[in-house]
Amino acid sequence: MAGAFSSADPLRETAPAKINLALHVTGRRTDGYHLIDTLVVHGVAADEVRALPLAAEPGDGEREGPPIALTLTGRFAAGLDAGPDNLVLRAAHLLEREARGTGRPLAPVALTLDKRLPIASGIGGGSSDAAATLRLLNRLWRLDLSPARLAEIALPLGADLPMCVHGVPLRARGIGETIDLLPAIPSLPMVLVNPGVAVATPAVFRALERRDNPGLPTLPDRFRDGGDLVARLAATRNDLEAPAVLLAPVIGEVLARLRAAAGCRLARMSGSGATCFAVFDTAEDAGVAAAAMPAEWWAVAGVS
Numbered sequence: 001m002a003g004a005f006s007s008a009d010p011l012r013e014t015a016p017a018k019i020n021l022a023l024h025v026t027g028r029r030t031d032g033y034h035l036i037d038t039l040v041v042h043g044v045a046a047d048e049v050r051a052l053p054l055a056a057e058p059g060d061g062e063r064e065g066p067p068i069a070l071t072l073t074g075r076f077a078a079g080l081d082a083g084p085d086n087l088v089l090r091a092a093h094l095l096e097r098e099a100r101g102t103g104r105p106l107a108p109v110a111l112t113l114d115k116r117l118p119i120a121s122g123i124g125g126g127s128s129d130a131a132a133t134l135r136l137l138n139r140l141w142r143l144d145l146s147p148a149r150l151a152e153i154a155l156p157l158g159a160d161l162p163m164c165v166h167g168v169p170l171r172a173r174g175i176g177e178t179i180d181l182l183p184a185i186p187s188l189p190m191v192l193v194n195p196g197v198a199v200a201t202p203a204v205f206r207a208l209e210r211r212d213n214p215g216l217p218t219l220p221d222r223f224r225d226g227g228d229l230v231a232r233l234a235a236t237r238n239d240l241e242a243p244a245v246l247l248a249p250v251i252g253e254v255l256a257r258l259r260a261a262a263g264c265r266l267a268r269m270s271g272s273g274a275t276c277f278a279v280f281d282t283a284e285d286a287g288v289a290a291a292a293m294p295a296e297w298w299a300v301a302g303v304s
Helices: 087-100 125-140 147-159 161-166 202-205 226-233 241-247 250-260 283-289
Strands: 011-028 036-054 068-073 110-116 168-176 178-181 190-194 265-267 276-280 299-304
Touching: 011 125, 011 161, 011 190, 011 226, 036 190, 036 299, 068 087, 087 125, 087 226, 110 125, 125 147, 125 168, 125 241, 147 161, 161 178, 161 190, 161 276, 190 226, 190 265, 190 283, 202 241, 226 265, 241 250, 241 265, 250 265, 250 276, 283 299
Parallel strands: 068 110
Antiparallel strands: 011 036, 036 110, 036 168, 168 178, 190 276, 190 299, 265 276
């Protein structure tokens, strides 16, 4: 890649896990996309995207866009390819094309994705990585695009992208593009557990018995506390959980272990699986539960 490393320190952006506290499947469009109504928070664990601006070299200005490279690190990096189909690079090039019309010179950049979240696991890891890349390059290139505009740019990359661009508590409907940002949701001690089984999202949707379920119940303007939030979640569900358990019974084992753990208030699958989450009374209970999971599973405790 052209360009010598500049002396600047890399900019960093967290790419947190996307956790579907509830996910109702409410219909299906004629093009095959499913309609959802979901309550989303972000956190507990995260990837990180770093961007190091490079000094331009002669000839860079003759290119269609600035040189952009990607390096992969982290526990789950081996499962990814740093080629042009990587969502991080696709997001970077989407933003570069958006920025071209501004006439602003765009610095060449070396991107690094530290991949700490399991891949294809129902917590939006790839989508969150791409969203973090958009936020990061928006800062680096000083484009001053709003989160709403970044979400619009991101949508062609996947229905989860707009949710991840915002990265705050939200309700998403449609195929995920209709977003209502929510007031601050109480922090919840949580555990995320993935048993290392890949579950194909299309297969989970195909296994659904019903696609026209009711949407989420009316949400309050503000939750009183974590107990109020958990109590209201009891009236919701993840419609993808049952078909995912049929396809990968180990998900049921994860949920059973979480529900049997001391202090567990709620355990549910996130997204289309196989990652499950559990809400606990205390951070100490969450830490004990995570440590008790089988060593070959990915398990982490934190706060949403």
